[in-house]
Amino acid sequence: MKFFLDTANSEEIERINRLGLVDGVTTNPTIIAKEGKNFETVIKEICALVPGPVSAEVTSLDSAGMIREAREISQWAKNIVVKIPMTEAGLQAVHTISKEGIKTNVTLIFSAAQGLMAAKAGATYVSPFLGRLDDIASDGIQLVSDLREIFDIYDFDTEIIAASVRHLGHVEEAALAGSDIATIPGNLFPKLWSHPLTTNGIAQFEADWQAFQEKQE
Numbered sequence: 525m526k527f528f529l530d531t532a533n534s535e536e537i538e539r540i541n542r543l544g545l546v547d548g549v550t551t552n553p554t555i556i557a558k559e560g561k562n563f564e565t566v567i568k569e570i571c572a573l574v575p576g577p578v579s580a581e582v583t584s585l586d587s588a589g590m591i592r593e594a595r596e597i598s599q600w601a602k603n604i605v606v607k608i609p610m611t612e613a614g615l616q617a618v619h620t621i622s623k624e625g626i627k628t629n630v631t632l633i634f635s636a637a638q639g640l641m642a643a644k645a646g647a648t649y650v651s652p653f654l655g656r657l658d659d660i661a662s663d664g665i666q667l668v669s670d671l672r673e674i675f676d677i678y679d680f681d682t683e684i685i686a687a688s689v690r691h692l693g694h695v696e697e698a699a700l701a702g703s704d705i706a707t708i709p710g711n712l713f714p715k716l717w718s719h720p721l722t723t724n725g726i727a728q729f730e731a732d733w734q735a736f737q738e739k740q741e
């Protein structure tokens with residue numbers, strides 16, 4: 525499973541990129557707003573840091589506006605993916621721009637039917653929102669499994685990005701459900717390589733080694 529970072533924070537991206545673990549980046553208007561910088565500047569900075577796909581979202585709600593924005597955003601860098609919300613206008617925009625070779629990530633997917641519509645419209649990626657489904661006592665992982673099954677049955681190339689990932693369990697379950705990608709918030713990512721027993725184990729080895737060294741002196 526590929527790891528994308530769900531952040532626009534360049535320090536977070538640089539830190540995790542040093543481990544060779546960043547296959548791509550996703551953003552949305554909320555994430556961009558947090559950085560308090562110009563949208564185009566931030567996206568171009570990220571595209572220069574990460575060679576993999578970088579999702580940048582349109583803010584228009586009508587298809588003409590989405591198409592106009594998508595054409596502009598897609599010129600910012602070679603690795604841009606244009607993020608489009610899952611609406612009728614969004615599907616129309618995806619249908620048009622995917623034929624122009626613009627890569628798309630259809631976002632705010634909450635049902636298998638929505639994912640199937642997006643794939644049929646030509647989406648490169650679909651983003652089911654796990655955490656927000658769990659918030660309303662629905663099953664986010666089941667949606668990822670259902671999309672995996674549908675895309676496999678009908679041979680869609682569209683890749684599944686498990687989004688709205690809130691904890692380590694989501695990442696593990698998304699991997700088991702066959703998600704192509706999990707997009708992980710920058711502050712959650714370090715928890716993937718941490719475990720209290722690892723920390724305790726290192727401290728114990730260090731203490732025992734120290735005691736052994738002192739005995740030998």
Ligand code: G3P
Pocket residue numbers: 530550551552653655656687688689707
């Ligand atoms: O990028 C979309 C998604 O990952 C948002 O997550 O935590 O705001 O539901 P969240």
